[in-house]
Amino acid sequence: MIRLGARGNLFLATFVSMIDFWVWNDLGPLSSRYSESMSLSSSQSAIMVAMPVLVGSLGRIPAGALTDKYGGRRMLLVVTIASIIPILLVGYFGSSGNYVALLASALLLGVAGTVFAVGIPFVSAWYPPERKGFATGVFGAGMVGTAVAAFFTPRFDNWFGGMQTHIILAVVLAVTAVIVFLGASDAPQWKPQTDPFLPKMWATMKLPVTWNMCVLYGLVFGGFVAFASYLPTYIATIDVYDFDPIQAGSRTAAFAVAAVVARPIGGMISDRVPPKNVVLVSVAGTAVFAALVNMQPKPEWQAGLVFGGLAFFLGIGTGGVFAWLSQLAPANKVGSVTGMVSAAGGLGGYFPPLIMGATFDEAGNNYHLGLTLLVITAVIILVYTAMLVPAADPTRRVSRPGAKPKEGAST
Template identity: 60%
Template sequence: MNTVASSGIGARPGFNLALATWVSAINFWAWNMIGPLSTTYAGDMSLSSSEASMLVATPILVGSLGRIAVGPLTDRYGGRFMFILVTVASIIPVLAVGFAGEAGSYPLLLVFGFFLGIAGTIFAVGIPFANSWYDPSRRGFATGVFGAGMVGTALSAFFTPRFVGWFGTIATHVIIAIALALTAVLCVVAMKNSPTFTPNTDKVTPKLIAACKLRVTWEMSFLYAIVFGGFVAFSNYLPTYIKTIYDFSAVDAGTRTAGFAVAAVIARPIGGALSDRIPPKYVVLASLAGTAVTAFIATLKPPPDVWSATDFIAMAIFLGIGTGGVFAWVARRSPAKSVGSVTGIVAAAGGLGGYFPPLVMGATYDPVDNDYTVGLLLLVATALIALAYTALKLKTREPATDSAAGTPQPQEESK
């Protein structure tokens, strides 16, 4: 939408990146409002493991699929407009979920949780927005910093159960709704699009079709579905997992989940920055290998608190590094005019990767032995398959892409 002059705080890349990261964080908090309270809802409503898993997974599904459309719309209207739109559109669902939770209505929680997924589409806005403010050599850093907005899941895991205890369910959701409204106002007043932003007025459907024809779209979608999907799945389902396996309270489970999310958030920009210095392939390989190992260790049910915490925090670090590495790879390989479209599809795949694991964990839970071994072993197998594919099929360096015109440059090397 609006371009900016070369002076003033609104024209600074760092300021706009920081503001975009905050917008992402508060929307991620909103997106994760149900997860930290899922064990409370399950107890109050006598929900089965599968019903509780569906409650957690529904916002993830909508937030994922919605990114497919939001990415191309960001190409057309710019990040500033889309940040404002998504943030404002998330306010009513947050309030509605609060009233449904207070009423103890499982059907209403599912319905309003569906619309709560709007907040999760924010990620597809921020990646092209951050890319447009930085040169290609620093886009791994930029997307990694923006990705740190995932800290919103940690804030939600830590504070939401406490807020409910202090203020009540409805008041907690009102607080987050007000935070969303104030964030939207801040974007109106202070956020700017990059001076290099040029609206892409091509129709959305052809752009999505064109993005789907790119090999990079599907390869990065596959990898992102594992690393970001794993983060989303555990950020939302870990309170249930911890309470079930270790019998912690909802508040204590939320605290430990917050530690998991913070570790992943810190690791994400590290993965992006590393990918500016070494080929992202190596970053992603390390991430997948570490994820497989830590998921296998989790099947052994390490005792609380030191050993189990160490394992899950290590898993979070590997997943976080992988998310930063994958999106640095996306920024390098995608044609400039298709970044938003490719981002939307890849981000959707990441969200979908987080939709299915909670359902699988709930469906494969063994109440006799009180374990989730089958679900965790499926994660191990998936990570190992992705590890083999990345090592054997993906090139260390891809043909470079000109940031302005999207024209391929000479290839540096093969594998």
């Protein structure tokens, strides 16, 4: 086994997250092709895209708790290996045109999305309090896998064919599992938590930080997941932008990259200023740019700037929320709180595609109602956060940059 330090394990976990996010977002870039080959309605296509998000969201709750008990190294390995069969099934049933079986396979594919609840406590344990924003922000950049999926998956499908593309992804997962086995290790100070699962979940649910962060992450990360998965369908719609799958994939990849770049920025800024301020800016920017998206700016530059701005504000929010969480959550419950919060983020990405599909105006060929609901939701959460969510827990002292943690403090 190769012994890596904090930085090595951080970048290894980020790489694993990127691969698992690629697999988790496999269906989004192929949605328009599957919709055409299977003659799916807008609602059926939205359900197909949303299926992995559902399991990837709810599965984060037990994944976070299991990470507290068994460690991030084991769980990264389990999640990666467990994603191999589902990606092959998605390729097979997608190529054969079996919609019902494809939905069932897409549900199983959601296991790849649980990687986030594993990686956050894994990398957080390697760093002291004043560097946790940096660590979780860098790890969060693994969501660049959505950009990789949007850019490469439709091209692989065009070059090699549907089933061959998914075989390639299965091989990539297998290689990644070997890398984790040989290179990853839990932090020296990490200790397994042996508390029973249900009482621990109940204790986690009673923490105010859990619900406050669930609301915020449901918007910022949920918004990112929703756009990253549904954007290929949205911008391929006639009278919206009418791009072909490869063009739509390239633009979705650019959106994802903008959010990925912004995430560690949000985390690092949150190490220096109160994370609440970062999150408030994020939510306000999300409301403004969602309203601009609803005005359907013209391609390429106007639309590019608007979508890029939306991605940026969502991205800094995702970094800010987890920097805030790492300051407020009890050290022995970081994994459990992370699981709950990241599940809420995933669920925040599950419902919008369904709403967009259900509220699609076939006569006007637009999604104005769904986007308007996003703006309203962001404004409500902005007011809630500003007025009701505390900036910090007054009973806890958080180390600032340059300060030494107290003796015996958890890192």
